[in-house]
Amino acid sequence: xxxxxxxxxxxxxxxxxxxxxxxxxxxxxxxxxxxxxxxxxxxxxxxxxxxxxxxxxxxxxxxxxxxxxxxxxxxxxxxxxxxxxxxxxxxxxxxxxxxxxxxxxxxxxxxxxxxxxxxxxxxxxxxxxxxxxxxxxxxxxxxxxxxxxxxxxxxxxxxxxxxxxxxxxxxxxxxxxxxxxxxxxxxxxxxxxxxxxxxxxxxxxxxxxxxxxxxxxxxxxxxxxxxxxxxxxxxxxxxxxxxxxxxxxxxxxxxxxxxxxxxxxxxxxxxxxxxxxxxxxxxxxxxxxxxxxxxxxxxxxxxxxxxxxxxxxxxxxxxxxxxx
Numbered sequence: 001x002x003x004x005x006x007x008x009x010x011x012x013x014x015x016x017x018x019x020x021x022x023x024x025x026x027x028x029x030x031x032x033x034x035x036x037x038x039x040x041x042x043x044x045x046x047x048x049x050x051x052x053x054x055x056x057x058x059x060x061x062x063x064x065x066x067x068x069x070x071x072x073x074x075x076x077x078x079x080x081x082x083x084x085x086x087x088x089x090x091x092x093x094x095x096x097x098x099x100x101x102x103x104x105x106x107x108x109x110x111x112x113x114x115x116x117x118x119x120x121x122x123x124x125x126x127x128x129x130x131x132x133x134x135x136x137x138x139x140x141x142x143x144x145x146x147x148x149x150x151x152x153x154x155x156x157x158x159x160x161x162x163x164x165x166x167x168x169x170x171x172x173x174x175x176x177x178x179x180x181x182x183x184x185x186x187x188x189x190x191x192x193x194x195x196x197x198x199x200x201x202x203x204x205x206x207x208x209x210x211x212x213x214x215x216x217x218x219x220x221x222x223x224x225x226x227x228x229x230x231x232x233x234x235x236x237x238x239x240x241x242x243x244x245x246x247x248x249x250x251x252x253x254x255x256x257x258x259x260x261x262x263x264x265x266x267x268x269x270x271x272x273x274x275x276x277x278x279x280x281x282x283x284x285x286x287x288x289x290x291x292x293x294x295x296x297x298x299x300x301x302x303x304x305x306x307x308x309x310x311x312x313x314x315x316x317x318x319x320x321x322x323x324x
Contacts (some may be wrong), residue, residue, distance in 0.1 A: 001026065001029050001030070001031055001032065001033075001074035001075060001134070002031075002032065002033040002034075002035070002071065002073050002074050002075075003006055003020065003026070003031050003033065003034050003035065003073060003074070003075045003076075003077070004037065004068055004071065004073035004075070004076045004077070004116075004161050005017065005036050005037065005042075005076075005077045005079065005312045005324055006033045006038070006059060006068075006076070006077070006078050006079055006080035006101075006105065006164040007037075007038055007067075007078070007080035007081060007121075008036035008037055008038045008054075008079070009036075009038035009039075009040050009042040009043075009077030010038070010080075010184060011177075011180055011181065011220065011222065012079055012121070012177065012190070012220060012223050012227075013036070013038065013042065013079050014042075014265075015218065015220050015221075015223070015224050016077060016079070016224050016228075017034070017036060017042070017045060018045070019048045019224050020047075020132065021035035021045040021050075021052075024047055024049070024050050025179040025210040025263060026075060026228060026231050026232055026239065027231065027232025028232075029052055029285055030049075032049065032050060032051065033050065033052075033053070033071075034047065034050055034051070034052040034053070034223065034275065035053050035055060035064065035068065035071055035073065036052065036053065036054050037055040037056070037059070037080070038055075038056065038069060039056070039057070039058055039059075039080075039198040040056065040078065041054055042054050042055075042056075045121060051252050055068070057201070058101075059080055059097075059101035059104060059130075060096050060097065060100040060101040060104055060205060064096040064104070065097060065101075065104040065105045065107070065109075066108045066111070066112075066212065067104070067170045068108065069105075069108035069109050069111070069112035069197055070112060072112070072114060073109075073116050074114070074116055074117070075116060075117045075118075075119070075231050076105075076109065076117070076118045076119065076167075077119050077121075077227055077231070077289040078102065078105060078118060078119065078120045078121060079121045080097065080102075080151050081097060081098050081101075081121070082094050082097040082098055082143060083146075083147070083185055083186055083188075084123075084125060084147040084148075084187050084189060084280070084283065085186045085187050085190070085280075085283070086186040086187075086301040087145070087146050088145055088147060088188070088283060089186075090135040091146055094146050094147060094150055095146070095150060096155070096252050098147065098150035098151065098154065099150045099153055099154065102120075102150075102153075102157065103154075103157060106118070106157055106158070106161050106166070106167065107291060108313070109166065109223075110161060110166035110167065110168050110322040113166060115166070115167060115168050116119045116140040116167060116168065116169070117167075117168045117169075117170070117231055117235075118125070118167045118168065118169040119169075119170050119171075119172065119175075119227055119230045119231050120125060120154060120155070120158050120169060120172070120243075121169070121172060121174060121227070122149045122151045122152075122155050122171045122172060122173045122174065122243060123147070123148065123173055123174055124155060124173050124174070124175055124176075124216065124245065124287070124288050124291070125143055125145055125147050125150050125151060125287065126141040126143050126150035126152040126155065126173060127139060127141055127142070127143065127147075127148070127287075128141075128142045128143050128144035128148065128286055128288075128310035129285070129286045129287075129288075130285065131145065131288050131289060133289075134290045134292050134316070135245075135288050135289070135290065135291045136292045136294070137244075137245060137292060137293070137294055137295050140286055144286040145283060145286070146295075147318070149178065151285035152172070155171045155243040158171050158242060158243065159171075159240070159242045159243065160240075162211050162242050163240065169232040169233050169242050170231075170233060170238060170242055170243075170244070171242055171243035171244065172226050172227070172230050172243075172244055172246050172296075173243065173244065173245045173246055173290070174218070174219050174223060174246055175204035175215075175217055175247075175248035175303075176189045176192050176195045176215055176216065176218075176219040176248075177193075177217070177218060177219070178192045178196065178218070178219065178310060179193045179196045179197050179219070179220075179224050179310065179313075179318075180193040180197065180220065181197065181220070181314070181317075181318045183240065188217075188280050188283040188284060189287075191205075191206065191208050191209070191280065192209060192215060192253075192320065193215065194206070195207055195253070195256065195257065195260075195272050196260055196311060196314065197314070198257065199260065199264075199267075199269065199271040199272060200264060200268055200269030200311075200314070200315070200319065200323040202258075202268075202271070203271065203318075204271050204272075204273055205271060205272050205273070206273055206274075206277075207253065207273065207274045207275065208255065208275055208277030208280040208281065209276070209277075209280060209285075210253070210280050211253045211254035211257070212252055212253070212254065213251060213252060213284060213285075214251070214252050214290065214292060214306070215250070215251070215253075215284075215289060216249065216250045216251060216288070216289065216290060216291055217236065217248050217249050217250075217251070218246065218247070218249065218303040218304060218310070219303075219305065219309075219314065220306055220317070221311075221313050221317060222248075222302070222304060222313075224300075225241075225303075226242055226246050226301055226303075228268065229245075229300060229301055230301075233287050233299060233300075237255055237299060238299065239294075244293075244295055244296045244299070244301070245291050245292075245293050245295075245296060246293060246296050246301055246303065247291070247293040247296055247297055247302065247303045248291070248293070248303050248304075249303065249304050249305065249306060249307050250289060250290040250310075251307045255307060256307055257269055257272060258306055259307040259310075259311055260311060261307055261310045262308060262316070263301045263311045263323075264311070264315075264323045288322050290298035299324045
């Protein structure tokens with residue numbers, strides 16, 4: 001099969017590419033071609049028996065999506081997007097990338113031959129407060145950020161284009177992916193990773209929100225697992241409601257910090273400094289907290305069961321098995 005990954009230069013895109021390079025199969029079918037697209041040049045690995053191609057461009061630019069669709073992908077992982085904080089700060093950029101680019105891609109696939117499986121990376125930001133203690137699958141989607149609104153529109157397009165037989169789409173609402181490796185990004189959720197990643201590397205981390213904040217997390221390792229499972233999932237089992245809330249670990253920020261103490265000791269914890277930020281708090285306080293994720297679990301999606309596991313996955317995957 002031919003696989004297309006948009007946003008391939010991003011963190012999850014790189015992780016997905018690495019997994020496919022190690023095991024170039026999806027649902028028992030061999031990957032024979034891997035097209036990696038992003039606004040900046042993605043890295044195309046050498047994979048035996050697989051033609052890996054790096055493609056660069058603006059997905060929302062005229063003709064860009066059509067050129068990708070013309071390559072005939074069987075599976076599309078649509079990961080390209082502007083993160084939450086950046087989408088909120090720059091309205092035009094957020095809508096251009098997160099909405100215009102998504103619609104351009106879906107329309108190009110609609111007009112091309114075939115009916116590819118499209119795995120769309122959505123977000124729990126499609127939900128807005130007030131929330132119950134545990135958010136069920138049937139909870140209404142009323143986003144309170146531009147990012148969440150853009151993702152929700154993408155979900156609606158995915159479902160409609162699937163209903164009409166243009167694509168075979170699965171939308172996965174990702175929890176906050178933690179611990180993100182590398183440098184901090186402009187996501188409002190970036191501090192959730194920062195208060196773990198930076199202290200483990202011996203650097204100070206700023207905490208902009210109260211320790212009582214509750215949020216749901218999954219590791220990058222789990223995020224890749226979600227994507228690959230969605231790519232191979234039987235659409236008949238999913239039914240017409242094609243957008244699924246992924247499972248994860250719901251903890252307070254204080255519990256995150258305590259897990260860090262349990263895994264790595266007191267020294268990293270001392271590097272966390274509380275620095276309230278009203279801009280970030282204004283976004284985060286409207287975010288959902290805990291999810292039932294019943295449908296996703298029944299369909300075989302799985303994540304970590306404790307935040308300790310998430311920290312250990314980061315240490316294993318990014319730090320060679322030992323902090324610092």
